[in-house]
Amino acid sequence: MNSELFDAIQYLEKEKGINKEVLIDALEAALISAYKKNFKSKTNVRVDLNEETGSMHVLARKKVVEVVEDPQQEMSLEEAHDIDPNYEEGDVVEIEVTPKDFGRIAAQAAKQVVTQRVREAERGVIFNDFIDRVEDVMTGIIQRKDHRFIYVDLGKAESKLPLNEIMPNETYEVHDRLKVFLTKVESTNKGPQIFVSRTHPGLLKRLFEMEVPEIYDGIVEIKSVAREAGDRSKLSVYAADPEIDPVGSCVGQRGQRVQAVVNELKGEKIDIVEWSDDPVVYISNALSPAKVITVLVKEDEKATTVVVPDYQLSLAIGKRGQNARLAAKLTGWKIDIKSESEALEDGTLQASSNDDDAYSEIEDNLTE
Missing domain, CATH: 3.30.1480.10 (NusA, N-terminal domain)
Structure with a gap:
């Protein structure tokens, strides 16, 4: 020695x-x-x-x-x-x-x-x-695939992308470069096990933070994300400064900012709506692009009945109920959608229209 x-x-x-x-x-x-x-x-x-x-x-x-x-x-x-x-x-x-x-x-x-x-x-x-990068976005290169995982090289280590975390509208080939959302890091006898996702709602949130300086700087806040990966997502945003347009900030000039995120997610449709602490306004916004006549709120059940014009019913519900489902996930409220004729027939519209204070804001918006 x-x-x-x-x-x-x-x-x-x-x-x-x-x-x-x-x-x-x-x-x-x-x-x-x-x-x-x-x-x-x-x-x-x-x-x-x-x-x-x-x-x-x-x-x-x-x-x-x-x-x-x-x-x-x-x-x-x-x-x-x-x-x-x-x-x-x-x-x-x-x-x-x-x-x-x-x-x-x-x-x-x-x-x-x-x-x-x-x-x-x-x-x-x-x-x-x-472990310090959990819930962050990283760029990696696909190294190999098997029946359980796609293995993505993140530089210092290899990560695992489970097959149930891949987007149905994407194909994954060796040497492809892609952005992934880091979901979990585990310490094992064989070394750190790193897991990533392409379907996690956090990926959408982080991508907007990267594209929108106002979000990164805290001027605009992402309040909620609802996502059906590869198909459609909804994002609610808020700005404390009334001079700031949170939706416009995320869309960008000629839609450049939102389009950059759409391109990264291979064409996933993204609805950006303005958050509100008023459930009537918030739920109405969340059902965009459908127009809403009125919203009847049941606070104790955290449930709502939404009345839309007859010709907007299918748009409000969405294909296979997707628009309504995403709006419910986004807001955290149960949403029951009725057409105007159905609401008049069962008395829902008449009952709700008597409460001018509860619905005046949304009705004014629709009038404008």
């Missing part, structure tokens, strides 16, 4: 961020194990590594007792006095037992410890790097 090992330990501490004391402790433990295994010793030993001299010593530790019952662990007081007359019963005597050929075994043990610790440290660095 020489100073080269300690030079290597100092290098690893500086370049890999592995604490030197942790490495030395692990190395001492490995050397103790190697000594006992190779020399079939049951004696309690300690390994002393001297960083200044680069030397290594194996020391047997024996307790001083009056009557020796286990020679491997104990030493008589008489034997102890032969070494040093100051020893007393109960003291621990250390005797060097370093084998002549222990250097070779020590080198092997040192290599194994350093390799293992470097691997663990690198895994720890990767885990820490990516």
